[in-house]
Amino acid sequence: MFTRRQALLGAAAAGVLGATLPRMASAAQVAEADIAGLPREKVALVAPPFVHAHEQVASGGPKVVEFTMHVLEKPVVIDGDGTVMQGMTFNGSIPGPMMVVHQDDYLELTLVNPATNSMPHNIDFHASTGGLGGGALTLINPGEQVKLRFRATRAGVFVYHCAPGGPMIPWHVVSGMSGTVMVLPRDGLKDENGRPLRYDRIYYIGENDFYVPRDKDGNFKKYETPGDSYADTVEVMRGLIPTHVVFNGAKDALTGDNAMKAKVGETVLIVHSQANRDTRPHIIGGHGDYVWEQGKFANPPAKDLETWFVRGGSAGAALYTFRQPGIYAYVNHNLIEAVELGATAHFVVEGGWNDNLMKQVVAPGPIATY
Numbered sequence: 462m463f464t465r466r467q468a469l470l471g472a473a474a475a476g477v478l479g480a481t482l483p484r485m486a487s488a489a490q491v492a493e494a495d496i497a498g499l500p501r502e503k504v505a506l507v508a509p510p511f512v513h514a515h516e517q518v519a520s521g522g523p524k525v526v527e528f529t530m531h532v533l534e535k536p537v538v539i540d541g542d543g544t545v546m547q548g549m550t551f552n553g554s555i556p557g558p559m560m561v562v563h564q565d566d567y568l569e570l571t572l573v574n575p576a577t578n579s580m581p582h583n584i585d586f587h588a589s590t591g592g593l594g595g596g597a598l599t600l601i602n603p604g605e606q607v608k609l610r611f612r613a614t615r616a617g618v619f620v621y622h623c624a625p626g627g628p629m630i631p632w633h634v635v636s637g638m639s640g641t642v643m644v645l646p647r648d649g650l651k652d653e654n655g656r657p658l659r660y661d662r663i664y665y666i667g668e669n670d671f672y673v674p675r676d677k678d679g680n681f682k683k684y685e686t687p688g689d690s691y692a693d694t695v696e697v698m699r700g701l702i703p704t705h706v707v708f709n710g711a712k713d714a715l716t717g718d719n720a721m722k723a724k725v726g727e728t729v730l731i732v733h734s735q736a737n738r739d740t741r742p743h744i745i746g747g748h749g750d751y752v753w754e755q756g757k758f759a760n761p762p763a764k765d766l767e768t769w770f771v772r773g774g775s776a777g778a779a780l781y782t783f784r785q786p787g788i789y790a791y792v793n794h795n796l797i798e799a800v801e802l803g804a805t806a807h808f809v810v811e812g813g814w815n816d817n818l819m820k821q822v823v824a825p826g827p828i829a830t831y
């Protein structure tokens with residue numbers, strides 16, 4: 462292969478730089494040589510709702526950011542009753558971990574399908590361009606691995622999911638195989654006037670709809686393997702009514718000891734993805750100060766939203782500065798889904814109460830008679 466570097470060296474030696482280069486190196490070869498010269502960074506992923514450390518404003522030029530994920534098929538408990546689903550996961554978590562890069566970086570993923578799995582898997586990156594979002598180039602059997610690189614040309618939060626073909630696609634997705642890539646603008650997030658926006662903390666909430674079959678008595682059924690659960694699960698899926706709608710892979714995965722933390726005055730970026738079904742995030746007692754409802758940062762954020770809409774197959778981002786302490790429920794504001802099916806998380810916020818914003822003027826007591 463004749464690279465741009467070789468072409469430049471050869472042309473410079475011959476003293477004809479510029480005259481021969483365009484015809485001697487194809488655009489693809491030029492790009493490959495350019496990419497080979499970029500700095501590389503290896504990033505270790507962390508399980509949601511946490512996100513790996515990253516710069517909000519890129520300190521250098523484009524680079525190649527390397528990630529590795531293992532697909533793990535495993536049973537997961539999805540509610541407090543001990544209901545078990547035969548899950549399929551990226552890196553063992555539902556949702557899969559968030560990968561953060563900057564616009565014009567190259568994201569390079571090594572995807573591993575261990576021999577202990579039973580099925581082929583792949584990855585479709587909504588952030589990428591071409592080849593089924595990488596799905597066509599990443600289909601691997603148990604015992605195989607593959608490496609895919611794509612250029613992050615558009616800024617925003619984007620879903621990734623498994624898409625191994627036909628009826629396997631929705632089944633793998635509703636079994637847990639989705640996650641998010643965040644492509645930050647190189648100069649960071651901005652408000653509607655182009656002024657910089659920063660966050661003190663970031664949380665990634667992946668919402669999932671699960672379809673667990675029931676036995677004739679109405680109890681959730683348990684299966685030995687994903688394959689055993691397939692036929693019954695597809696029947697429930699076709700009814701389009703989920704048995705569970707949860708954040709972070711299980712009912713109450715983000716409440717109690719696992720509630721997300723913040724302090725009064727801190728600004729939190731909340732990224733919310735749903736790979737399969739529409740949802741409507743809402744902070745009870747708070748707002749979205751700046752919301753990229755469609756999740757794409759080239760568009761100005763909406764302001765002061767009460768509830769926002771995240772389309773199935775996309776991710777949205779909301780920036781909120783907490784102004785009061787307390788426990789905030791963060792819900793899908795279909796309240797049946799929030800309370801009955803599981804789509805509720807908590808933020809525990811420390812700090813001083815502001816009476817100017819809210820005050821109980823008279824405590825509850827008997828109805829006054831005059």
Ligand SMILES: [Cu+2]
Pocket residue numbers: 549581582583623624625633638
């Ligand atoms: Cu899969």
